[in-house]
Amino acid sequence: xxxxxxxxxxxxxxxxxxxxAASMAKTQERLATGLKVNSALDNPTNFFTAxxxxxxxxxxxxxxxxxxxxxKTIEAADNGLSSITKTVxxxxxxxxxxxxxxxxxxxxxxxxxxxxxxxxxxxGAVGESAVNVAVGSGSGVQSTxxxxxxxxxxxxxxxQISFVYDPNTTAFSGDAxxxxxxxxxxxxxxxxxxxxxxxxxxxxxxxxxxxxFVAAFNYGRDTSGSSGYTATTDGTNIIISSxxxxxxxxxxxxxxxxxxxxxxxxxxTFGIAAGTGTAGSTTDLSKQVTxxxxxxxATITLTSANAGSVATARSYIQSQLTAQGVTGVTVGGSGGxxxxxxxxNGSNSITVGGADADDVFGVAPTVTAGTFAGTYSVDQLxxxxxxxxxxxxxxxxxxxxxxxxxENLSTExxxxxxxxxxxxxxxxxxxxxxxxxxxxKNLVKQFNDLRxxxxxxxxxxxxxxxxxxxxxxxxxxxxxxxxxxxxIQARDADGDATSVDNSTLGITGAVDADFDSDAxxxxxxxxxxxxxxELRSHASSFGSNLSIVQNRQDFTKNMINTLETGAANLTLAxxxxxxxxxxxxxxxxxxxxxxxxxxxxxxxxVLRLF
Numbered sequence: 001x002x003x004x005x006x007x008x009x010x011x012x013x014x015x016x017x018x019x020x021a022a023s024m025a026k027t028q029e030r031l032a033t034g035l036k037v038n039s040a041l042d043n044p045t046n047f048f049t050a051x052x053x054x055x056x057x058x059x060x061x062x063x064x065x066x067x068x069x070x071x072k073t074i075e076a077a078d079n080g081l082s083s084i085t086k087t088v089x090x091x092x093x094x095x096x097x098x099x100x101x102x103x104x105x106x107x108x109x110x111x112x113x114x115x116x117x118x119x120x121x122x123x124g125a126v127g128e129s130a131v132n133v134a135v136g137s138g139s140g141v142q143s144t145x146x147x148x149x150x151x152x153x154x155x156x157x158x159x160q161i162s163f164v165y166d167p168n169t170t171a172f173s174g175d176a177x178x179x180x181x182x183x184x185x186x187x188x189x190x191x192x193x194x195x196x197x198x199x200x201x202x203x204x205x206x207x208x209x210x211x212x213f214v215a216a217f218n219y220g221r222d223t224s225g226s227s228g229y230t231a232t233t234d235g236t237n238i239i240i241s242s243x244x245x246x247x248x249x250x251x252x253x254x255x256x257x258x259x260x261x262x263x264x265x266x267x268x269t270f271g272i273a274a275g276t277g278t279a280g281s282t283t284d285l286s287k288q289v290t291x292x293x294x295x296x297x298a299t300i301t302l303t304s305a306n307a308g309s310v311a312t313a314r315s316y317i318q319s320q321l322t323a324q325g326v327t328g329v330t331v332g333g334s335g336g337x338x339x340x341x342x343x344x345n346g347s348n349s350i351t352v353g354g355a356d357a358d359d360v361f362g363v364a365p366t367v368t369a370g371t372f373a374g375t376y377s378v379d380q381l382x383x384x385x386x387x388x389x390x391x392x393x394x395x396x397x398x399x400x401x402x403x404x405x406x407e408n409l410s411t412e413x414x415x416x417x418x419x420x421x422x423x424x425x426x427x428x429x430x431x432x433x434x435x436x437x438x439x440x441k442n443l444v445k446q447f448n449d450l451r452x453x454x455x456x457x458x459x460x461x462x463x464x465x466x467x468x469x470x471x472x473x474x475x476x477x478x479x480x481x482x483x484x485x486x487x488i489q490a491r492d493a494d495g496d497a498t499s500v501d502n503s504t505l506g507i508t509g510a511v512d513a514d515f516d517s518d519a520x521x522x523x524x525x526x527x528x529x530x531x532x533x534e535l536r537s538h539a540s541s542f543g544s545n546l547s548i549v550q551n552r553q554d555f556t557k558n559m560i561n562t563l564e565t566g567a568a569n570l571t572l573a574x575x576x577x578x579x580x581x582x583x584x585x586x587x588x589x590x591x592x593x594x595x596x597x598x599x600x601x602x603x604x605x606v607l608r609l610f
Contacts, residue, residue: 020588050567054585057563059480061555069464070476074488074546077468080461081539084469084500085532087454091447091507092528098443099521104410105435108403111135115375115601117418117427124414124436124514125394133384133391135418141345143370148362149308150336154287154303204448217357289355290319291340292327293348294370298324302360309337313360337362346370378404381425393517408434411441411512429462440515447510451502458501468542471499478552486552488545490538500538505531519570 019440037043037050118132200212201220211235217231287302300320307313310333317338318331328343329350340358342348349370352361376384378399385397385406395414396407404425408414414434458469466472468490477483492498502508506527516521 046570050570053567073463076463081458108400112426120417124410137373140373141371143342145340146366152359156283289354410516411436469500471480
């Protein structure tokens with residue numbers, strides 16, 4: 001390509017015009033972007049400093065989003081707390097309404113003037129165990145049976161006596177009666193003489209063991225003509241038995257020669273009734289008595305097994321009276337006698353009988369008939385019922401124009417026992433019921449419904465998957481390095497994480513019986529008051545956290561503005577200045593164009609030669 005040669009003037013003007021065009025392009029760029037530093041080439045220091053400031057401002061802008069979300073989470077929890085607080089206040093109103101309500105059911109009863117026994121209360125606030133209140137006075141004459149003789153215990157059919165043998169180490173001394181055997185005072189001589197020694201067998205010159213005594217007793221009895229009695233041994237004791245039936249007998253076995261071979265005189269009454277028992281029988285002979293309290297009679301059979309002593313006889317008779325339904329009779333006595341006592345208020349009379357009553361109570365026991373003093377007046381019954389600690393606060397009695405008025409202080413039915421078919425209190429087993437307080441019962445349901453809603457408010461107070469009322473933790477970061485954070489969570493008085501619900505607030509479900517007593521209602525009101533205190537504490541804590549987050553949000557916004565303004569100061573163009581520059585450059589461009597034109601015209605002067 002052939003080079004084109006320009007004149008100096010043209011070249012100079014052309015360069016000036018190119019420079020002006022380049023400056024105009026930069027000025028137009030600054031006006032278009034608003035920046036005087038558009039790249040690191042424009043001003044490396046300002047460009048990278050501004051980029052750092054803008055980057056930090058951008059990071060803080062991202063934190064603003066999480067702060068805004070956190071604020072809404074706290075507001076959701078506060079909304080839940082507000083609703084829960086209103087619910088607890090409604091529950092308080094329900095309890096106060098129940099406490100003010102006194103529409104307890106009542107019933108009035110005529111009292112039978114001949115009534116005895118008790119009036120009993122069960123159910124309602126009293127519970128399953130009945131509480132008895134006597135309807136009669138206790139100042140009557142008590143019925144008694146005082147025995148006239150000691151108790152005679154039954155004996156076994158074979159009429160045995162048993163004793164420990166003390167062997168005689170003294171040799172025989174001639175033809176003498178060594179032992180004397182008597183029955184009811186009649187001697188039954190039992191002789192053992194020298195000439196009998198060889199006939200007895202093992203016996204040598206003395207009786208020195210149990211077996212030898214038994215052998216000697218039976219031998220001597222046979223040789224002396226005594227019959228009907230036999231000696232045996234169980235290895236420790238000597239047992240003398242009657243082999244036949246017959247009248248009661250007393251047997252004595254004594255040492256005729258003065259030796260204490262068998263511990264002195266042994267006395268025993270066999271107690272064998274004529275015509276009963278069999279030879280060698282081991283079945284106890286029994287004694288039978290009857291005891292009546294005026295309305296029920298017990299037939300009691302006493303044997304040597306269950307009544308061998310006066311102490312065991314008393315215990316067995318008492319157990320049989322209870323088993324056979326003869327109430328109001330107490331078995332006692334002193335020494336060897338058995339006495340009976342009736343009800344303390346004299347409401348029963350005791351009679352005794354039976355084939356063997358004489359052996360148990362004596363031939364002519366002293367009997368005192370019971371005399372009942374009569375039924376309490378209505379006022380006396382009212383006092384007895386109202387002063388019974390087991391009934392206090394559970395029912396209330398009053399005098400309703402001569403009738404006994406019972407007020408059931410419960411939401412459940414109260415059962416009254418001791419009411420006859422005619423509706424009178426007569427101490428019988430008849431029952432009637434007094435209804436419960438329906439208003440308080442309905443308020444129990446209302447209370448439980450409100451309690452259920454409390455937990456539902458807590459469940460629904462979540463935002464973006466976080467529920468501060470269920471123990472969730474909200475963590476917010478306040479700076480771009482993560483060194484400034486806050487943890488927001490519901491906490492108890494000890495600072496431990498907790499939830500806000502019925503369980504942590506101590507609000508338990510109610511049953512009808514919980515609304516029976518004003519004291520129980522007051523206790524629940526106290527619990528709700530404590531719950532409100534906890535709710536206000538949580539609300540205060542969340543409010544404080546909300547204030548911290550909002551303040552931090554405002555601070556972050558201001559910091560972002562500061563950072564962005566600082567970056568702008570380093571990179572933004574002055575549009576007024578750049579506009580003036582552009583105008584100047586445009587003027588310069590026009591002048592350069594004119595100068596270039598003039599220079600070109602000078603070069604064209606040569607054409608005039610042609």
